[in-house]
Amino acid sequence: MVSLLLYMAILAPGISGNDGQSTVLKPTSPTIHNHESVFTVPPDADIGMNILPNINDPEAVDPQKVCPGYIALGVKSTTTGLTANLALAGPACNVYGNDIDYLTLVVGFQADDRINIQIQPRYLGRENETWFVLPEALVPRPDDSSRVTESSHPLEVSWSNEPSFSFTVTRKETKNVLFTTKGSVLVYEDQFIEFVSSLPDNYNLYGLGEVMHGFRLGNNLTRTLYAADVGDVIDANIYGNHPIYLDTRYFTNEKGGLVYAANATDKTAKYVSYTHGVFLRNVHAQEIILQPSSITWRTLGGSIDLYFYNGPSAEGITKSYQRSAVGLPAMQQYWTLGFHQCRWGYENWTVLNDVVDNFAKFEIPLETIWTDIDYMKGYRDFENDPERFSYEEGARFLSKIHGNNQHYVPIVDSAIYAPNPEDAADAYPSFDRGVEANAFVMNPDGSPYIGAVWPGYTVFPDWVGAVLNGSGAIDWWADEFIRWSKKIAFDGIWIDMSEVASFCVGSCGSGNLTLNPVHPPFQLPGEPGNLVLIYPENFNKTNATEAASAASALAAQTQTATTGVTSTTTAYYRTTPTPGARNINWPPYAINNYHGDLGVHALSPNATHHGGAVEYDFHNLFGHQILNATYQALLKVFSGKRPFIIGRSTFAGSGKWAGHWGGDNESLWVFMFLSIPQALSFSIFGIPMFGVDTCGFGGNSNYELCSRWMQLSAFFPFYRNHNSIGSISQEPYLWDSVITATKKAMHIRFLLLPYMYTLFALANKDGSTVMRALSWEFPNEPWLANADRQFLLGGAVMVTPCLVQGASTVDGVFPGVGNGTVWYDWYNSTAVTGVQPGQNITIDAPLGHIPVYLRGGNVIPVQEPAMTTADSRNNPWGLLVVLDKGGAAAGILYLDDGESLTPNATTWVNFSATIGSLTARPHGNYMDKNPLAYATVLGLSHAPSKILLNGEVLDASLWKYSKEKNLLSLGGLNTRFSKGAWSSSWNLSWE
Numbered sequence: 001m002v003s004l005l006l007y008m009a010i011l012a013p014g015i016s017g018n019d020g021q022s023t024v025l026k027p028t029s030p031t032i033h034n035h036e037s038v039f040t041v042p043p044d045a046d047i048g049m050n051i052l053p054n055i056n057d058p059e060a061v062d063p064q065k066v067c068p069g070y071i072a073l074g075v076k077s078t079t080t081g082l083t084a085n086l087a088l089a090g091p092a093c094n095v096y097g098n099d100i101d102y103l104t105l106v107v108g109f110q111a112d113d114r115i116n117i118q119i120q121p122r123y124l125g126r127e128n129e130t131w132f133v134l135p136e137a138l139v140p141r142p143d144d145s146s147r148v149t150e151s152s153h154p155l156e157v158s159w160s161n162e163p164s165f166s167f168t169v170t171r172k173e174t175k176n177v178l179f180t181t182k183g184s185v186l187v188y189e190d191q192f193i194e195f196v197s198s199l200p201d202n203y204n205l206y207g208l209g210e211v212m213h214g215f216r217l218g219n220n221l222t223r224t225l226y227a228a229d230v231g232d233v234i235d236a237n238i239y240g241n242h243p244i245y246l247d248t249r250y251f252t253n254e255k256g257g258l259v260y261a262a263n264a265t266d267k268t269a270k271y272v273s274y275t276h277g278v279f280l281r282n283v284h285a286q287e288i289i290l291q292p293s294s295i296t297w298r299t300l301g302g303s304i305d306l307y308f309y310n311g312p313s314a315e316g317i318t319k320s321y322q323r324s325a326v327g328l329p330a331m332q333q334y335w336t337l338g339f340h341q342c343r344w345g346y347e348n349w350t351v352l353n354d355v356v357d358n359f360a361k362f363e364i365p366l367e368t369i370w371t372d373i374d375y376m377k378g379y380r381d382f383e384n385d386p387e388r389f390s391y392e393e394g395a396r397f398l399s400k401i402h403g404n405n406q407h408y409v410p411i412v413d414s415a416i417y418a419p420n421p422e423d424a425a426d427a428y429p430s431f432d433r434g435v436e437a438n439a440f441v442m443n444p445d446g447s448p449y450i451g452a453v454w455p456g457y458t459v460f461p462d463w464v465g466a467v468l469n470g471s472g473a474i475d476w477w478a479d480e481f482i483r484w485s486k487k488i489a490f491d492g493i494w495i496d497m498s499e500v501a502s503f504c505v506g507s508c509g510s511g512n513l514t515l516n517p518v519h520p521p522f523q524l525p526g527e528p529g530n531l532v533l534i535y536p537e538n539f540n541k542t543n544a545t546e547a548a549s550a551a552s553a554l555a556a557q558t559q560t561a562t563t564g565v566t567s568t569t570t571a572y573y574r575t576t577p578t579p580g581a582r583n584i585n586w587p588p589y590a591i592n593n594y595h596g597d598l599g600v601h602a603l604s605p606n607a608t609h610h611g612g613a614v615e616y617d618f619h620n621l622f623g624h625q626i627l628n629a630t631y632q633a634l635l636k637v638f639s640g641k642r643p644f645i646i647g648r649s650t651f652a653g654s655g656k657w658a659g660h661w662g663g664d665n666e667s668l669w670v671f672m673f674l675s676i677p678q679a680l681s682f683s684i685f686g687i688p689m690f691g692v693d694t695c696g697f698g699g700n701s702n703y704e705l706c707s708r709w710m711q712l713s714a715f716f717p718f719y720r721n722h723n724s725i726g727s728i729s730q731e732p733y734l735w736d737s738v739i740t741a742t743k744k745a746m747h748i749r750f751l752l753l754p755y756m757y758t759l760f761a762l763a764n765k766d767g768s769t770v771m772r773a774l775s776w777e778f779p780n781e782p783w784l785a786n787a788d789r790q791f792l793l794g795g796a797v798m799v800t801p802c803l804v805q806g807a808s809t810v811d812g813v814f815p816g817v818g819n820g821t822v823w824y825d826w827y828n829s830t831a832v833t834g835v836q837p838g839q840n841i842t843i844d845a846p847l848g849h850i851p852v853y854l855r856g857g858n859v860i861p862v863q864e865p866a867m868t869t870a871d872s873r874n875n876p877w878g879l880l881v882v883l884d885k886g887g888a889a890a891g892i893l894y895l896d897d898g899e900s901l902t903p904n905a906t907t908w909v910n911f912s913a914t915i916g917s918l919t920a921r922p923h924g925n926y927m928d929k930n931p932l933a934y935a936t937v938l939g940l941s942h943a944p945s946k947i948l949l950n951g952e953v954l955d956a957s958l959w960k961y962s963k964e965k966n967l968l969s970l971g972g973l974n975t976r977f978s979k980g981a982w983s984s985s986w987n988l989s990w991e
């Protein structure tokens with residue numbers, strides 16, 4: 001990751017925070033130059049205490065060695081669970097907080113695939129309850145109304161007091177221990193909880209995000225969960241927090257029993273897999289330490305509220321997790337599946353208009369144009385810059401693009417500018433109304449907490465106070481959106497900086513508002529001397545001089561940054577527990593936070609919410625609750641329509657309100673690869689509307705990377721090209737090869753839109769996933785446990801992208817072939833043959849070609865592409881009938897108006913093909929008038945003598961059969977379906 005680190009160094013020349021690195025420095029927009037004459041927040045304002053993370057601290061005490069654990073007393077078994085009291089088993093260790101003497105344990109068999117193990121303090125004083133018990137108003141508990149008896153449950157929970165309290169979760173069928181704290185002590189303090197489970201050799205864990213990492217987490221990784229404004233640094237704690245993992249275990253069937261297969265590589269053996277899921281309902285800062293044979297879970301507060309999902313399929317767990325715990329993902333409007341173009345640095349409406357025109361000129365579909373913070377007046381939410389982004393010109397531009405069925409999405413930041421009280425011209429009514437509504441987070445003394453973000457010194461909306469205490473942030477936020485929507489006809493909202501980021505430690509703006517607006521405490525790319533020099537790996541620039549000068553500048557900058565690091569003092573700030581009190585700013589246990597001190601580049605842990613709750617206890621929820629507030633706001637702005645929101649910081653459950661983009665990646669090949677594991681992880685998290693900054697955000701892209709990436713992202717639900725101002729432009733029309741590659745991939749995407757939309761409808765209905773890992777769909781192939789360079793869209797479409805610079809082939813597997821799965825090449829409709837299970841096949845992938853395969857057994861409805869999704873929705877239909885080995889296939893299609901929250905008409909169409917026949921059965925009242933134009937049957941091994949539609953023989957001119965390809969093609973069907981392809985049931989048969 002040398003290049004990444006170099007890039008980080010370049011972004012932050014001369015800044016040496018306590019970790020020697022900076023972060024997410026978004027490149028400047030031209031207006032930032034206004035700041036040059038103004039006060040700059042001093043760089044040291046964002047430096048906190050020099051903290052050494054516990055996991056790197058040779059002096060750190062291991063709680064397992066010093067803590068006494070607990071003893072269970074008064075254990076009561078009921079038919080649906082058990083309860084017990086736990087008492088500290090010896091003198092308190094007070095290792096990273098104050099031990100809680102007495103706890104209660106509640107084990108509940110809550111549903112037939114789920115159990116809950118809850119441990120919390122026995123005596124909860126009301127005032128301190130939220131330290132321990134996460135309010136359901138903020139994060140609901142799963143429904144437990146359908147309790148089942150322990151005897152009928154697939155999982156079993158046992159406990160022991162030898163040598164101290166431990167619990168064990170076992171799967172009855174396999175007698176496999178899923179989770180056991182045996183051999184470890186339970187540590188339960190006011191600022192530190194630790195429990196440890198052993199895990200089998202070579203375990204396969206997935207989830208525990210948000211992290212830039214391969215899909216399988218490996219057996220040696222510390223995952224820190226603490227929302228941070230950190231630009232996609234590999235393995236660091238970044239924007240979102242999802243304390244859930246899936247654990248997949250492979251077994252062989254031997255001597256009548258299942259034997260755990262730790263190194264399941266024998267491709268001739270028969271394997272079965274069982275997956276279970278573990279969710280910790282806890283919002284505190286956490287650290288999860290994966291070691292070769294154990295998982296150690298640490299949290300800096302809250303309670304143990306663990307949910308075990310039986311599975312045994314990954315799909316079963318993600319469905320159940322979403323249905324029971326976090327909520328089903330929001331249904332998206334149809335248009336949101338179109339292509340989105342964005343960049344930081346679109347400096348005015350004219351530039352935006354040119355970009356839109358260029359897409360039309362090059363005939364590349366464009367659905368939505370976005371603006372980053374360039375449009376804002378002094379970076380203030382809800383105010384457009386009157387010169388560059390006036391409401392009048394905006395109204396004309398938006399009316400034009402809306403007339404083309406195109407859309408517009410602006411960014412909205414999380415912090416609110418606090419205007420200069422001595423400058424009447426600096427008045428900011430949104431701020432005044434927020435103050436009036438008690439909408440902002442406070443200091444412990446009740447004064448406003450004032451940090452610093454893009455506009456200068458800012459305040460922060462208090463979502464926690466609004467939910468728990470009824471203060472005004474959510475209503476105020478909605479009102480601001482309603483007011484602004486009357487001036488600017490946006491179609492969706494992009495929420496940024498929601499970790500929540502602040503560029504200084506503490507309330508640095510208190511007493512300083514008369515300096516506002518102020519410049520951030522670091523130099524921005526685009527400002528003099530701050531060049532963006534990164535090019536994709538192995539990039540060979542034809543202009544050698546530029547490359548050479550880039551290299552020497554890079555070396556110089558790296559030098560500076562390195563010097564900064566070595567000069568850092570090694571006097572670390574450590575704290576020890578104070579009896580009876582918490583140290584919330586500097587907790588005794590130091591997590592491996594990317595920014596070090598918890599208060600760096602974020603709201604301080606002691607920032608105070610209305611009602612008295614402190615940020616320490618709710619930090620990981622800011623990004624989640626701003627999505628809730630924005631969802632409520634957009635419901636008011638667009639009455640009856642599905643809100644379209646893309647957010648940066650997320651928590652378990654954010655998918656019910658919003659989608660997510662992968663954050664500030666770089667124009668590097670490694671980030672294109674990482675987009676796949678990141679997307680698959682967000683499938684687990686219940687946030688299917690996911691995509692990354694295509695062609696890369698930071699650094700300069702090039703035609704090869706951008707061509708590959710535009711093709712790859714065409715198969716991600718959220719498809720957006722986004723870039724930063726310091727970098728060279730990367731709209732897909734800028735390079736010939738990218739134009740061709742983009743059109744080709746977009747053509748496929750548009751054909752598949754009805755399929756993708758149906759996947760979203762299913763996700764919204766029962767929590768099934770949209771992007772899928774190969775191991776989920778083919779659970780009996782252990783060699784797929786690591787597979788994250790290929791993926792499936794739904795169950796029917798497999799994508800095998802080329803992710804390597806300079807390559808013209810890609811190696812890929814064809815899962816399921818050992819069990820008769822047949823794959824068809826999208827481009828030539830022929831079956832892939834001669835492949836062994838797990839075999840890596842070298843596939844041709846010249847630049848401009850992305851290998852895509854269809855899985856036998858599926859009927860896939862397609863619709864003719866157009867320049868926008870709305871126009872495509874008015875085009876004729878087609879059907880791809882992809883037969884399995886036995887000549888059967890099935891599929892489903894969902895239709896509605898594409899935008900209503902509660903559509904008044906919906907239609908589901910079921911397709912089924914058996915030998916010699918295909919039936920479509922619509923049910924529902926949504927009318928789609930487009931005819932069926934064609935149907936293609938792949939994998940038909942004999943030539944039909946005649947073909948009948950609803951029993952009537954079809955003219956031979958309407959179909960042809962290719963023996964060589966086993967392909968039946970029917971065309972010119974439009975007139976037969978003039979009332980619409982799905983207006984009634986029909987049957988197509990061949991003899």
Ligand SMILES: *[C@@H]1O[C@H](CO)[C@@H](O)[C@H](O)[C@H]1NC(C)=O
Pocket residue numbers: 123124125127128580581
């Ligand atoms: C509750 O918190 C206060 C500090 O706010 C502390 O003094 C007190 O000991 C706590 N009570 C319990 C039961 O933890």
Ligand SMILES: *[C@@H]1O[C@H](CO)[C@@H](O)[C@H](O)[C@H]1NC(C)=O
Pocket residue numbers: 220221
């Ligand atoms: C575990 O990861 C750490 C940090 O990346 C590394 O230094 C160490 O060598 C790894 N240990 C093993 C056994 O791979």
